[in-house]
Structure formats: C-alpha cells, structure tokens
Amino acid sequence: MTLRITVEFSGGAELLCRNVKKHSLTLPKKEETWLIRNLLKWLQENIIKERPELFIQGDTVRPGILVLINDADWELMGELDYEIQENDRVIFISTLHGG
Amino acid sequence: MQAQIMSAEEFKLELSKKDAEIERLHKMLLIHEEKSNIQIISHQIEDAKPKEEIKHLTKEDVGRYSRQLILPEFGVQGQIKLKNSAVLIVGAGGLGCPAAIYLAAAGIGRIGVVDYDEVELSNLHRQILHTTDRVGISKSMSIAQSCYRLNPSVDYVPYHLQLDSSNALDIIRNFDIILDATDNVATRYLLNDACVLADKPLVSGSALRFEGQLTVYNCNGGPCYRCLYPRPPPPEAVTNCSEGGVIGVVPGIIGSLQALEAIKIASGLGTSFQQRLLLFDALDGTFRSVKLRGRSKECSVCGESPSVIQLIDYEQFCGSRATDKDHQIKVLDDSSRINVKEYWTMLQERTPHILLDVRPIVEVDICKLPHPAINIPFTAFINNVTESASQIVQEVKDLAQKHQPEASASTINVPVVCVCRRGNDSQLAVEKLQKELAGKGVKVLDIKGGLHSWSKEVDPEFPVY
Numbered sequence: 001m002t003l004r005i006t007v008e009f010s011g012g013a014e015l016l017c018r019n020v021k022k023h024s025l026t027l028p029k030k031e032e033t034w035l036i037r038n039l040l041k042w043l044q045e046n047i048i049k050e051r052p053e054l055f056i057q058g059d060t061v062r063p064g065i066l067v068l069i070n071d072a073d074w075e076l077m078g079e080l081d082y083e084i085q086e087n088d089r090v091i092f093i094s095t096l097h098g099g
Numbered sequence: 100m101q102a103q104i105m106s107a108e109e110f111k112l113e114l115s116k117k118d119a120e121i122e123r124l125h126k127m128l129l130i131h132e133e134k135s136n137i138q139i140i141s142h143q144i145e146d147a148k149p150k151e152e153i154k155h156l157t158k159e160d161v162g163r164y165s166r167q168l169i170l171p172e173f174g175v176q177g178q179i180k181l182k183n184s185a186v187l188i189v190g191a192g193g194l195g196c197p198a199a200i201y202l203a204a205a206g207i208g209r210i211g212v213v214d215y216d217e218v219e220l221s222n223l224h225r226q227i228l229h230t231t232d233r234v235g236i237s238k239s240m241s242i243a244q245s246c247y248r249l250n251p252s253v254d255y256v257p258y259h260l261q262l263d264s265s266n267a268l269d270i271i272r273n274f275d276i277i278l279d280a281t282d283n284v285a286t287r288y289l290l291n292d293a294c295v296l297a298d299k300p301l302v303s304g305s306a307l308r309f310e311g312q313l314t315v316y317n318c319n320g321g322p323c324y325r326c327l328y329p330r331p332p333p334p335e336a337v338t339n340c341s342e343g344g345v346i347g348v349v350p351g352i353i354g355s356l357q358a359l360e361a362i363k364i365a366s367g368l369g370t371s372f373q374q375r376l377l378l379f380d381a382l383d384g385t386f387r388s389v390k391l392r393g394r395s396k397e398c399s400v401c402g403e404s405p406s407v408i409q410l411i412d413y414e415q416f417c418g419s420r421a422t423d424k425d426h427q428i429k430v431l432d433d434s435s436r437i438n439v440k441e442y443w444t445m446l447q448e449r450t451p452h453i454l455l456d457v458r459p460i461v462e463v464d465i466c467k468l469p470h471p472a473i474n475i476p477f478t479a480f481i482n483n484v485t486e487s488a489s490q491i492v493q494e495v496k497d498l499a500q501k502h503q504p505e506a507s508a509s510t511i512n513v514p515v516v517c518v519c520r521r522g523n524d525s526q527l528a529v530e531k532l533q534k535e536l537a538g539k540g541v542k543v544l545d546i547k548g549g550l551h552s553w554s555k556e557v558d559p560e561f562p563v564y
Contacts, residue, residue: 010380011310012338021383050482054336064332066376068389073327075392093378095328096305096312098340098423099194099282099350 003027003034003086007043011094013065016055017047027084036067037080039090055092066093123232137243140258150208150254153182159252164206177366178206184365185209187271189262189290190280191216191238193225193340193350194304194357196245198278200228201358203246207365209254210246211274212239215261215422221564225340225347261421262286264410267293276361279303280354282339284331285413285421291316291324292410295401300370302360304353307343311353311379314372314391315360317401321373326395326402331417339423349381427548430526435533436545439552442516446470451502453494455517457528466562468518468553477524481531488535491515495541514542520564522549 007023014021027034027042040056048055054062060080061067067074068091069082084090105113156178161168164178186207188195191214202210216238218229228245229238239257247255258270267289271277277299279290287303294301300318305311317323356377360370378387400407414421437445445452446469454472456463463474473494480487499513515532519525522545529545536543546553554561 010378011312012307012343050478054333062333062336063330064328064336066327071387072390073392076390093312094336095332096307096310097282097284097287097337098307098343098345099190099192099280099305 002029003084005084005087006089007039007047008089008091009093010091011096013055013092013094016050016052018049023047034084035080036069036074036078036082036084036090039084040080061092064095066095067091068093137240137247137255137257139237139240139243140256140260150183150185153179153208155179156182160206163250163252167205172368173366177368180366181206181362182208184276185211185274186276186278186361186365187211187213187274188242188278188280189213189286190278190282191226191228191242192222192280192282193306193345193347194280194354195238195278196226196228196242197351197354198280198304198358198361199242199246200249201355202361203250203253203255205358205362206250207253207362209256209274210243211256211258211270212242213258213260213262213270214238214242215259221341225345225350227347227351262289263421264289264412267410268297271297271299275299276364277301278357278361279305280357282423283421284334284337284419285417287324288331288416289410289413289421292400292407295323295325296408296410300364302357302364302370302372304350304357306350306353307338307340307345309346309349309381311349311377311381313353313356313360313377313379314375315364315370318364318370318373320394322392322394323398323401325400325407326393326398327391329395329397329399331419334417334419337419341423346381349379352379352381426523427521428523428526430530431545435529435543436526436547437516438547439557442546442553443557445516451498451513453491453498453513453515455491455515455528457517457519457524462520462564465564466550468550472518477519477528480528484531484535488532491532492536492539492541514544516544516546518546519549521551522547525549 004026007025009017009021037059044052044056056062069077070089074082156175167173168175168178184207186202188199188210191212195212199210199212217235218233218238218241220234223229223231229241233241237259239259243255243257246253271293277290277294279287279301281287281290291301294317301316303316304313360372364370374391374393376389376391378389394401396403399405420426454468454470456467456472456474457477457480459476460474473491475487495513495515503512517525517529525545529543532543551563554563
C-alpha cells in the first residue's frame with residue numbers, strides 16, 4: 001500500500017526545495033512500515049533540491065530545524081522511530097532569529 | 100545689495116530653508132527636554148532603584164486604565180500587579196517597538212529597553228516608535244521617549260549597551276519578565292541561559308520575511324530554548340532581516356503578542372504559550388499553535404545536571420556574531436580586487452570589460468551600476484559554476500572580438516568585474532570563477548565593498564539598501 005501524507009516546510013526551510021512550502025506526497029509501497037527516519041532520507045533524495053546539508057546532518061535534521069507531526073513536537077511522538085500513518089502531516093520548521 | 104538681485108523664487112527658497120531649520124531646532128529641543136525625564140544607562144549598571152510597592156490605584160489610574168479595569172479577569176488587582184511589575188525588552192527593533200508601546204500603554208510599572216544600536220533609515224518601515232528626525236540617536240532612548248509621550252507615569256530605563264555575558268545577569272535581575280526581541284542567535288542563547296540562571300520567564304518572539312514565531316520559555320517548569328535547540332544552527336543556515344528582508348507588520352504582530360503574554364504573566368492570568376509555539380504565516384494568512392516538548396532532563400542549562408552554570412562566550416558557541424550588522428569577509432588577495440574609484444576610472448576610460456552582478460533579481464530591480472551587466476544570482480551561480488563560467492567566457496570572447504579582432508585566445512584583455520551589494524558574495528563568486536577558468540587567460544576581479552562602497556565613495560545619490 002502506498003501512503004499519502006502532507007509534508008510542509010516553513011521558516012525558510014522551504015528555500016531548500018525551490019520555495020515550495022506544501023507538498024502532497026505519495027510514499028511508495030515498501031515491505032516494512034514507513035518511519036520518520038525513512039522519510040528524511042526519501043525527502044533528501046526526492047524533494048530537497050538545494051544544499052541538502054542544510055536539511056540533514058548525520059541521520060537526523062540539522063540543529064535549528066523543528067519537526068512537527070500532526071502539530072506536535074516530534075519528540076512527543078517518538079522522533080525518528082515514529083511510524084507514519086495515512087494522512088499524517090509532517091512539518092519542518094527552521095527557527096527564525098530576526099527581530 | 101545682494102538682496103535686490105534675488106528673485107521672488109529665490110526668497111521663497113531661502114525662507115523654506117529657514118523654516119526647515121527652525122522646525123529641526125524645535126524637534127531637537129523637544130528631544131532634549133524629554134531626555135531630562137529619562138535617565139539613559141550606557142555602561143555598567145547602577146542598580147535601577149527599587150520601586151515602592153503600589154497598593155491602590157489613583158484617580159488618574161482609574162481613568163486611564165478604565166477599559167481594562169472593567170474586565171472581570173483583569174480588574175483592579177490585575178492593574179495593581181502590572182504597576183508593580185518590571186519588564187525588560189532586549190532589542191529595540193521591529194519586535195521591541197510594538198511590545199514596548201503596548202506595555203507602556205497598559206501601565207507596566209517599569210520598562211527597561213536594551214539596545215546598543217542607533218536608529219537608521221532602513222529601520223523605520225518596521226521599528227515604528229523611532230522617527231525620521233531621530234536617525235542617529237540611541238534606539239533604546241528613542242523607544243523610551245516615544246513611550247513616555249503615551250504614558251509618562253511608567254518608569255523607563257533605557258540601556259544603550261550590548262547585552263553580553265558580563266552584564267546580562269546584573270541587568271536581568273532588576274526585572275520580573277524578559278522579552279527576547281533580538282535579531283541574532285548568539286544573543287538568544289545568552290538571554291535564555293541568563294533567564295534560566297536568574298529564574299525569569301522569557302517571552303520570545305522572532306520574525307523574518309513573511310513569517311513570525313512566538314513562545315514562552317522557562318515559565319512554570321516549561322522548556323527553555325536549549326531544551327528545544329541543544330545545539331546552535333550552522334551559521335550559514337541563519338538569515339537576518341537585513342539579508343532576508345521582512346514585511347514590517349510581521350514583527351509588529353509578533354511584538355504585540357509578546358506584550359500581551361507579558362501582560363498576562365504580570366497580571367496573574369498566565370501565559371498560553373508555555374510549551375506551545377505559535378507560527379504566523381502572513382502569506383497564507385494563518386496562525387498555527389503547536390505543542391512543544393517539555394523541559395528536558397538532559398538540558399545543559401535547565402536540566403538535572405547542568406553543564407552551563409554560568410554565562411559562556413555565546414559568539415564562540417554559535418560561531419556567529421551577536422549583531423545583525425554587515426560582516427565583511429576577505430577571501431581574495433588584493434591583486435584580484437579593485438576599489439570603487441578604480442572601477443569608476445574604468446568606466447570613465449571606457450575600458451572594455453564584462454560586469455557580472457551576482458545579486459538576486461529583486462535587488463537588481465532596486466538599483467544597478469551605470470554599465471550593462473550580466474546578472475547571475477549568487478545561489479544560481481553556486482549551483483552551477485561550470486555553466487555560468489562558460490556563459491561568461493563566451494561574453495568575454497564576443498567582446499574581445501569586437502575590440503581586438505586580431506588577438507589570440509591566450510591574450511584576451513577583457514577582464515570580468517564582479518559586483519554585489521556589499522562585496523562578500525562577489526568575492527566568493529570571483530574565487531570560484533578563478534578556479535573554474537584557471538589557465539584560460541581570463542582576468543576576474545572583485546569590486547571591494549560592492550554597491551555600498553560605490554554609494555559611499557563615488558556616487559552619493561546611489562541608493563543604499
């Protein structure tokens with residue numbers, strides 16, 4: 001079964017994918033369940049167009065990017081090991097510092 | 100005798116000049132008279148004198164604050180609590196201005212404002228308490244003066260200094276609630292740690308381009324900035340308002356919300372943004388409030404066994420400076436650079452050259468040098484150096500053909516001159532181009548200091564942005 005989800009980028013993180021904030025995605029079928037860690041890799045290969053090092057460092061997002069799963073901090077949801085569900089909304093927010 | 104040969108038009112011009120001068124003197128007088136009411140603090144801290152506790156409202160208070168007094172949730176007790184509260188605003192900019200004016204209007208007892216900077220023309224579209232005639236004066240003083248006009252019963256303490264590890268705790272100790280209205284990562288970590296060490300709630304706002312964020316740290320056992328962001332972002336991932344731009348209303352909205360949360364905390368209503376983050380997107384017209392993680396036991400400053408037990412060097416920690424001012428880099432040696440006067444001479448002498456402008460298109464629309472240019476925005480250039488280089492070489496060859504049809508490819512005498520806003524990106528572009536074109540006999544030069552220097556040293560009428 002494929003998995004339909006929404007991925008959003010904001011706070012400047014959208015600049016890494018040609019300034020497109022909202023992506024309706026269909027994740028391809030795979031044997032095991034889709035975890036956030038799989039999604040990060042998939043996004044890096046398929047969606048991130050510019051400077052991937054400003055999105056991922058090691059196996060997680062770079063410092064200064066907050067990940068939300070259905071409007072909650074991913075730390076509350078299991079971080080990299082969260083199992084993605086149909087219609088989930090995952091948001092990558094770059095923290096702003098201007099004022 | 101000279102007066103007789105002046106025409107009526109000239110008299111009018113002379114009069115209008117004198118009128119403008121008189122108006123300017125009146126304004127200066129006003130600023131000086133107001134100054135005497137507010138004591139500015141510009142170096143080490145004299146402890147702000149403690150305020151006497153207020154137990155009752157005066158007739159004047161009841162009249163001024165009547166529309167909030169009649170709110171049952173707020174009432175007389177809420178107002179008395181506000182009057183006995185002291186709020187510190189760090190950053191007298193796009194967030195600090197709206198925050199300060201609403202706090203002053205609401206009747207907070209004491210408002211401190213910290214900023215090392217002076218008012219600039221490019222601040223005024225968003226830093227709305229400063230005025231055109233105050234360009235060049237201290238921002239913290241300017242805010243205090245504007246707020247004083249709205250509500251003279253508040254005690255204003257402007258600090259004209261850079262908040263740093265040596266003074267932050269001494270300043271913060273005098274206040275109950277701290278507003279982070281700063282514009283850089285290093286000061287945000289500094290303020291966070293200082294608020295944890297001094298046990299003060301930190302109402303944090305930020306804004307850039309069309310987006311704003313708001314949350315409250317270190318309040319009632321909630322998380323601090325480091326719980327969320329244990330490690331600072333890589334400096335190249337950070338953009339400030341002078342680089343990325345900002346719509347003035349966006350910090351206006353976030354700064355107003357910071358004032359609101361401070362008022363709620365001070366009056367005992369409590370904040371709605373402890374362990375919550377508000378995301379405002381002005382382009383989509385959306386406000387979204389999301390739940391954050393709780394306080395982290397492993398946090399290096401507010402956790403169970405903290406490693407940060409006193410303030411550290413935050414510029415070093417973040418690898419970036421505690422200001423949003425221009426930072427000049429130098430990656431090229433002098434033989435690859437010309438100054439703006441030398442470029443001006445090239446234009447005067449009609450020296451054949453290719454001008455390469457590496458600014459974004461939106462900036463090229465604002466102003467450009469008086470010579471046709473190839474525009475390849477820096478990000479596009481970096482993403483495809485080889486293709487950009489071959490485009491440039493083609494232009495060089497075409498021009499050389501026109502000017503010296505007999506010359507061989509090895510003696511092309513048409514330099515490429517690269518320009519940007521301040522002379523940083525242009526240096527990086529020249530460095531890349533030189534590597535790419537090594538051995539091809541094409542000279543690539545950078546204009547030192549970019550368009551800012553052009554305006555300063557060659558053409559004072561040239562716009563600065």
